[in-house]
Amino acid sequence: MKIKQAKFIISSPNLALCPDLNLPEFALLGRSNVGKSSFINAITRNGKLAKTSNKPGKTRLINLFQINEDFVIADLPGYGYAKVSQSTQAEWQKNLEQYLLKRDALKSTIQFIDARHEIQKNDFQMNDWLKVNSVPVFAVMTKCDYISRNEVFTKTKKIEKYFDCVCLPFSVKNSMYNDEILKHIESLF
Ligand SMILES: Nc1nc2c(ncn2[C@@H]2O[C@H](COP(=O)(O)OP(=O)(O)OP(=O)(O)O)[C@@H](O)[C@H]2O)c(=O)[nH]1
Ligand SMILES: [Mg+2]
Known part of the structure; x- marks a missing residue:
């Protein structure tokens, strides 16, 4: 698949305010600062589409982009x-769970893992929650520019084993990873 057009649709605080777009949807999950928003900009080759930051906590709402x-x-x-605050966190968790459990168009989540770090406790918790609730997931190991080619191979295999799902490598610095990820997304339509 070639990306010819990518546009921002809406920022929504919850599922109820997400419009029906009648297209397969993929939701990006992962620790703050792992590179979810950067992924959108890299695959669409539009550095300004999704807001990124070197400070964690940049993305605050459900932001929908149509490809x-x-x-x-x-x-x-x-x-x-x-x-x-804890109350903001609890509110967001409720909205997020509702979105993940009830969004009809959602084909799969994509869980992002930083290539430089081991899988963290909250990554495992998120992955377990998805499995328990039968929400489909595959993993993307991002920031692969920080590690060697050998490590890319061994680390993606390790994530596949721990999460029992496909894990594909990615880096915003190297477009050679884009096609495999887009191909995998397309296979899930
Ligand atoms: N070297 C390198 N840096 C990256 C890569 N992807 C993201 N970054 C950097 O990581 C930082 C965080 O990126 P974001 O895309 O804002 O992270 P996020 O996951 O959207 O963060 P939240 O919105 O807080 O959840 C930015 O400084 C990016 O430039 C990558 O593949 N390689
Ligand atoms: Mg973000």
Whole structure:
């Protein structure tokens, strides 16, 4: 698949305010700062589409982006960001769970893991929650520019084993990873 057009649709605080777009949807999950929003900009080759930041906690809402007339990406706030109040965190968790459990168009979640770090406790918790609730997931190991080619191979295999799902490598610095990920997304339409 070639990405010819990518557009921002809406920022929504909850499922009820997400419009029906009648396209397969993929939601990005992962720790704050792992590179979810950067992924959207890299695959669409539009550095300004999704807001990124080197400070965690940039993405606060469910941000929907439409790719061609083919699919939708939902950029979600990252987990593990402690700087918001407990009540804000609880509210967001409720909204997120509702979105993940009830969004009819959702074909799969994509769980992002930083290539530099081991899988963290909250990554496992998120992955377990998805499995328990039968929400489909595959993994993307991002920031692969920080590690060697050998490590890319061994680390993706390790994530596949731990999460029992496909794990594909990615880096915003190297477009050679894009095609495999887009091909996998397309196979899930
Ligand atoms: N070297 C490198 N840096 C990356 C890569 N992907 C993202 N980054 C950097 O990581 C930082 C965080 O990226 P974001 O895309 O804002 O992270 P996020 O997961 O959307 O974060 P939240 O919105 O807080 O959940 C930014 O400084 C990016 O430039 C990558 O593949 N390689
Ligand atoms: Mg973000």
